[in-house]
Amino acid sequence: MKKLVYLTVMIVVLGLIVSGCNPVVPPAEQDELGSQTKAPGTVTVILLDSNNNGLAGGDVYYYDSGWKLLGTTAVGTGMVSGAVPKTTDIEIRYAGGKYKWVLVDPAGNPTLTINTVPVTVKLETCSGVPLAGEAYWNAGSALGGYLLIGTTPATKELLPGTYSFKVRYDNRQNVVDATIGTTPAEVLFKTTKVTGTGTIYYYVPSPISGWVAFTSPKEMLPGSYDFRFGSLKSPTETIIISGCSMDLTPPIDETPPVVTITVPVDGTSYTLNQAVLADWTATDDLSGIASAVGTVPSGLPIDTGTVGAKTFTVTATDNAGNTATKTVTYTVIYGFNGLLSPYEETKAFKIGSSIPLKWQYTDAAGNVVDSSAAIPRVRITQVNNVPPPATEDPIEIEDPGKSGLRYDSSTDMWIFNWQTKGSTAGTYWIWVTSAQTGQMDGPYPILLK
Numbered sequence: 001m002k003k004l005v006y007l008t009v010m011i012v013v014l015g016l017i018v019s020g021c022n023p024v025v026p027p028a029e030q031d032e033l034g035s036q037t038k039a040p041g042t043v044t045v046i047l048l049d050s051n052n053n054g055l056a057g058g059d060v061y062y063y064d065s066g067w068k069l070l071g072t073t074a075v076g077t078g079m080v081s082g083a084v085p086k087t088t089d090i091e092i093r094y095a096g097g098k099y100k101w102v103l104v105d106p107a108g109n110p111t112l113t114i115n116t117v118p119v120t121v122k123l124e125t126c127s128g129v130p131l132a133g134e135a136y137w138n139a140g141s142a143l144g145g146y147l148l149i150g151t152t153p154a155t156k157e158l159l160p161g162t163y164s165f166k167v168r169y170d171n172r173q174n175v176v177d178a179t180i181g182t183t184p185a186e187v188l189f190k191t192t193k194v195t196g197t198g199t200i201y202y203y204v205p206s207p208i209s210g211w212v213a214f215t216s217p218k219e220m221l222p223g224s225y226d227f228r229f230g231s232l233k234s235p236t237e238t239i240i241i242s243g244c245s246m247d248l249t250p251p252i253d254e255t256p257p258v259v260t261i262t263v264p265v266d267g268t269s270y271t272l273n274q275a276v277l278a279d280w281t282a283t284d285d286l287s288g289i290a291s292a293v294g295t296v297p298s299g300l301p302i303d304t305g306t307v308g309a310k311t312f313t314v315t316a317t318d319n320a321g322n323t324a325t326k327t328v329t330y331t332v333i334y335g336f337n338g339l340l341s342p343y344e345e346t347k348a349f350k351i352g353s354s355i356p357l358k359w360q361y362t363d364a365a366g367n368v369v370d371s372s373a374a375i376p377r378v379r380i381t382q383v384n385n386v387p388p389p390a391t392e393d394p395i396e397i398e399d400p401g402k403s404g405l406r407y408d409s410s411t412d413m414w415i416f417n418w419q420t421k422g423s424t425a426g427t428y429w430i431w432v433t434s435a436q437t438g439q440m441d442g443p444y445p446i447l448l449k
């Protein structure tokens with residue numbers, strides 16, 4: 001089956017534009033602040049959620065030859081205060097995120113306030129129907145990695161920054177990174193509507209770790225899945241699910257197999273008893289070959305045991321029941337070992353004599369064979385040493401019935417007596433044809449004087 005691969009952005013993060021007047025800057029990891037160093041004081045940090053409710057658990061640090069803990073925001077107020085020896089950077093760490101104030105002068109006992117941002121993780125079908133999955137965000141390894149937010153849609157208050165979010169649905173999961181600014185954000189996961197007909201199974205990992213019957217239509221998180229079509233014993237096909245919808249229905253094979261017959265060559269002639277090995281193939285792209293039968297299997301000898309026209313047929317059927325048949329024709333002809341004595345190419349014959357033309361038909365090995373059914377004819381054309389045009393048909397100058405054409409079955413020899421009386425001097429070409437096989441042997445030149 002054809003693997004379907006779509007690349008579609010499935011994750012939409014909304015409302016992530018950074019605004020406000022507390023830009024996050026790279027750490028100013030400096031021990032010496034020079035002229036900016038002033039007197040010690042107390043810094044107060046307040047961590048509030050988006051509704052200005054105090055958030056506990058925010059760890060606040062100041063920099064003094066390394067980050068040092070100032071304290072942790074308290075339950076209820078979200079507030080923590082602590083002594084800071086000099087102007088320095090202040091950082092709060094909460095739920096895997098960080099926020100930093102640069103070069104805070106403690107002399108005036110400043111109060112620093114930061115609000116978290118509500119981030120809502122949603123799971124929907126491509127057409128916008130909400131689905132209930134488990135939403136997580138990655139709080140970092142120190143806090144235990146991915147922590148459950150709740151069932152989608154689920155909202156978590158987070159400091160601005162970049163986080164990984166995860167949704168689990170139907171024992172599968174998708175992960176996406178999203179950068180959270182200072183306005184409410186939405187992390188949207190979408191499923192793919194997967195359809196299919198016939199018996200389909202898909203593999204479900206832990207905790208099932210097994211094959212489950214696929215019920216169409218099915219909303220699935222994008223990703224790579226293993227499917228089996230037809231039965232649990234069928235081959236596993238890995239398909240990447242993506243996009244808004246995908247149809248897993250196996251393509252219908254309506255294309256017949258391709259049959260190629262290389263040998264026997266269509267329209268060619270082979271000699272009696274010639275060893276010719278069949279060479280043919282049958283292929284099918286979609287469903288594959290179920291059966292392929294030739295007149296003989298490829299690689300085995302074709303029939304050259306008798307002369308005459310032959311057909312060679314291959315019929316192939318694919319696994320969808322489409323059938324293709326190809327037939328080629330070939331002819332098995334006699335071998336011909338030339339005109340026999342008294343004919344000699346270099347010998348001149350006297351006009352008026354009766355010249356016996358004798359021949360035998362053979363097989364491919366040169367063995368004389370019974371050719372009593374050959375229906376031979378002799379054709380003779382005068383050429384006067386000038387070859388006739390190739391397109392010019394030889395002229396039959398003698399009717400076989402008057403020539404004494406006969407077959408000697410004791411020697412399997414044909415004899416034709418050419419009555420040359422009345423012929424003009426010159427060179428003639430002799431051809432021998434067989435109405436049985438269609439072969440034409442010659443020309444054999446002969447000189448009349």
Ligand SMILES: [Ca+2]
Nearest residue numbers: 253255284318
């Ligand atoms: Ca096919």
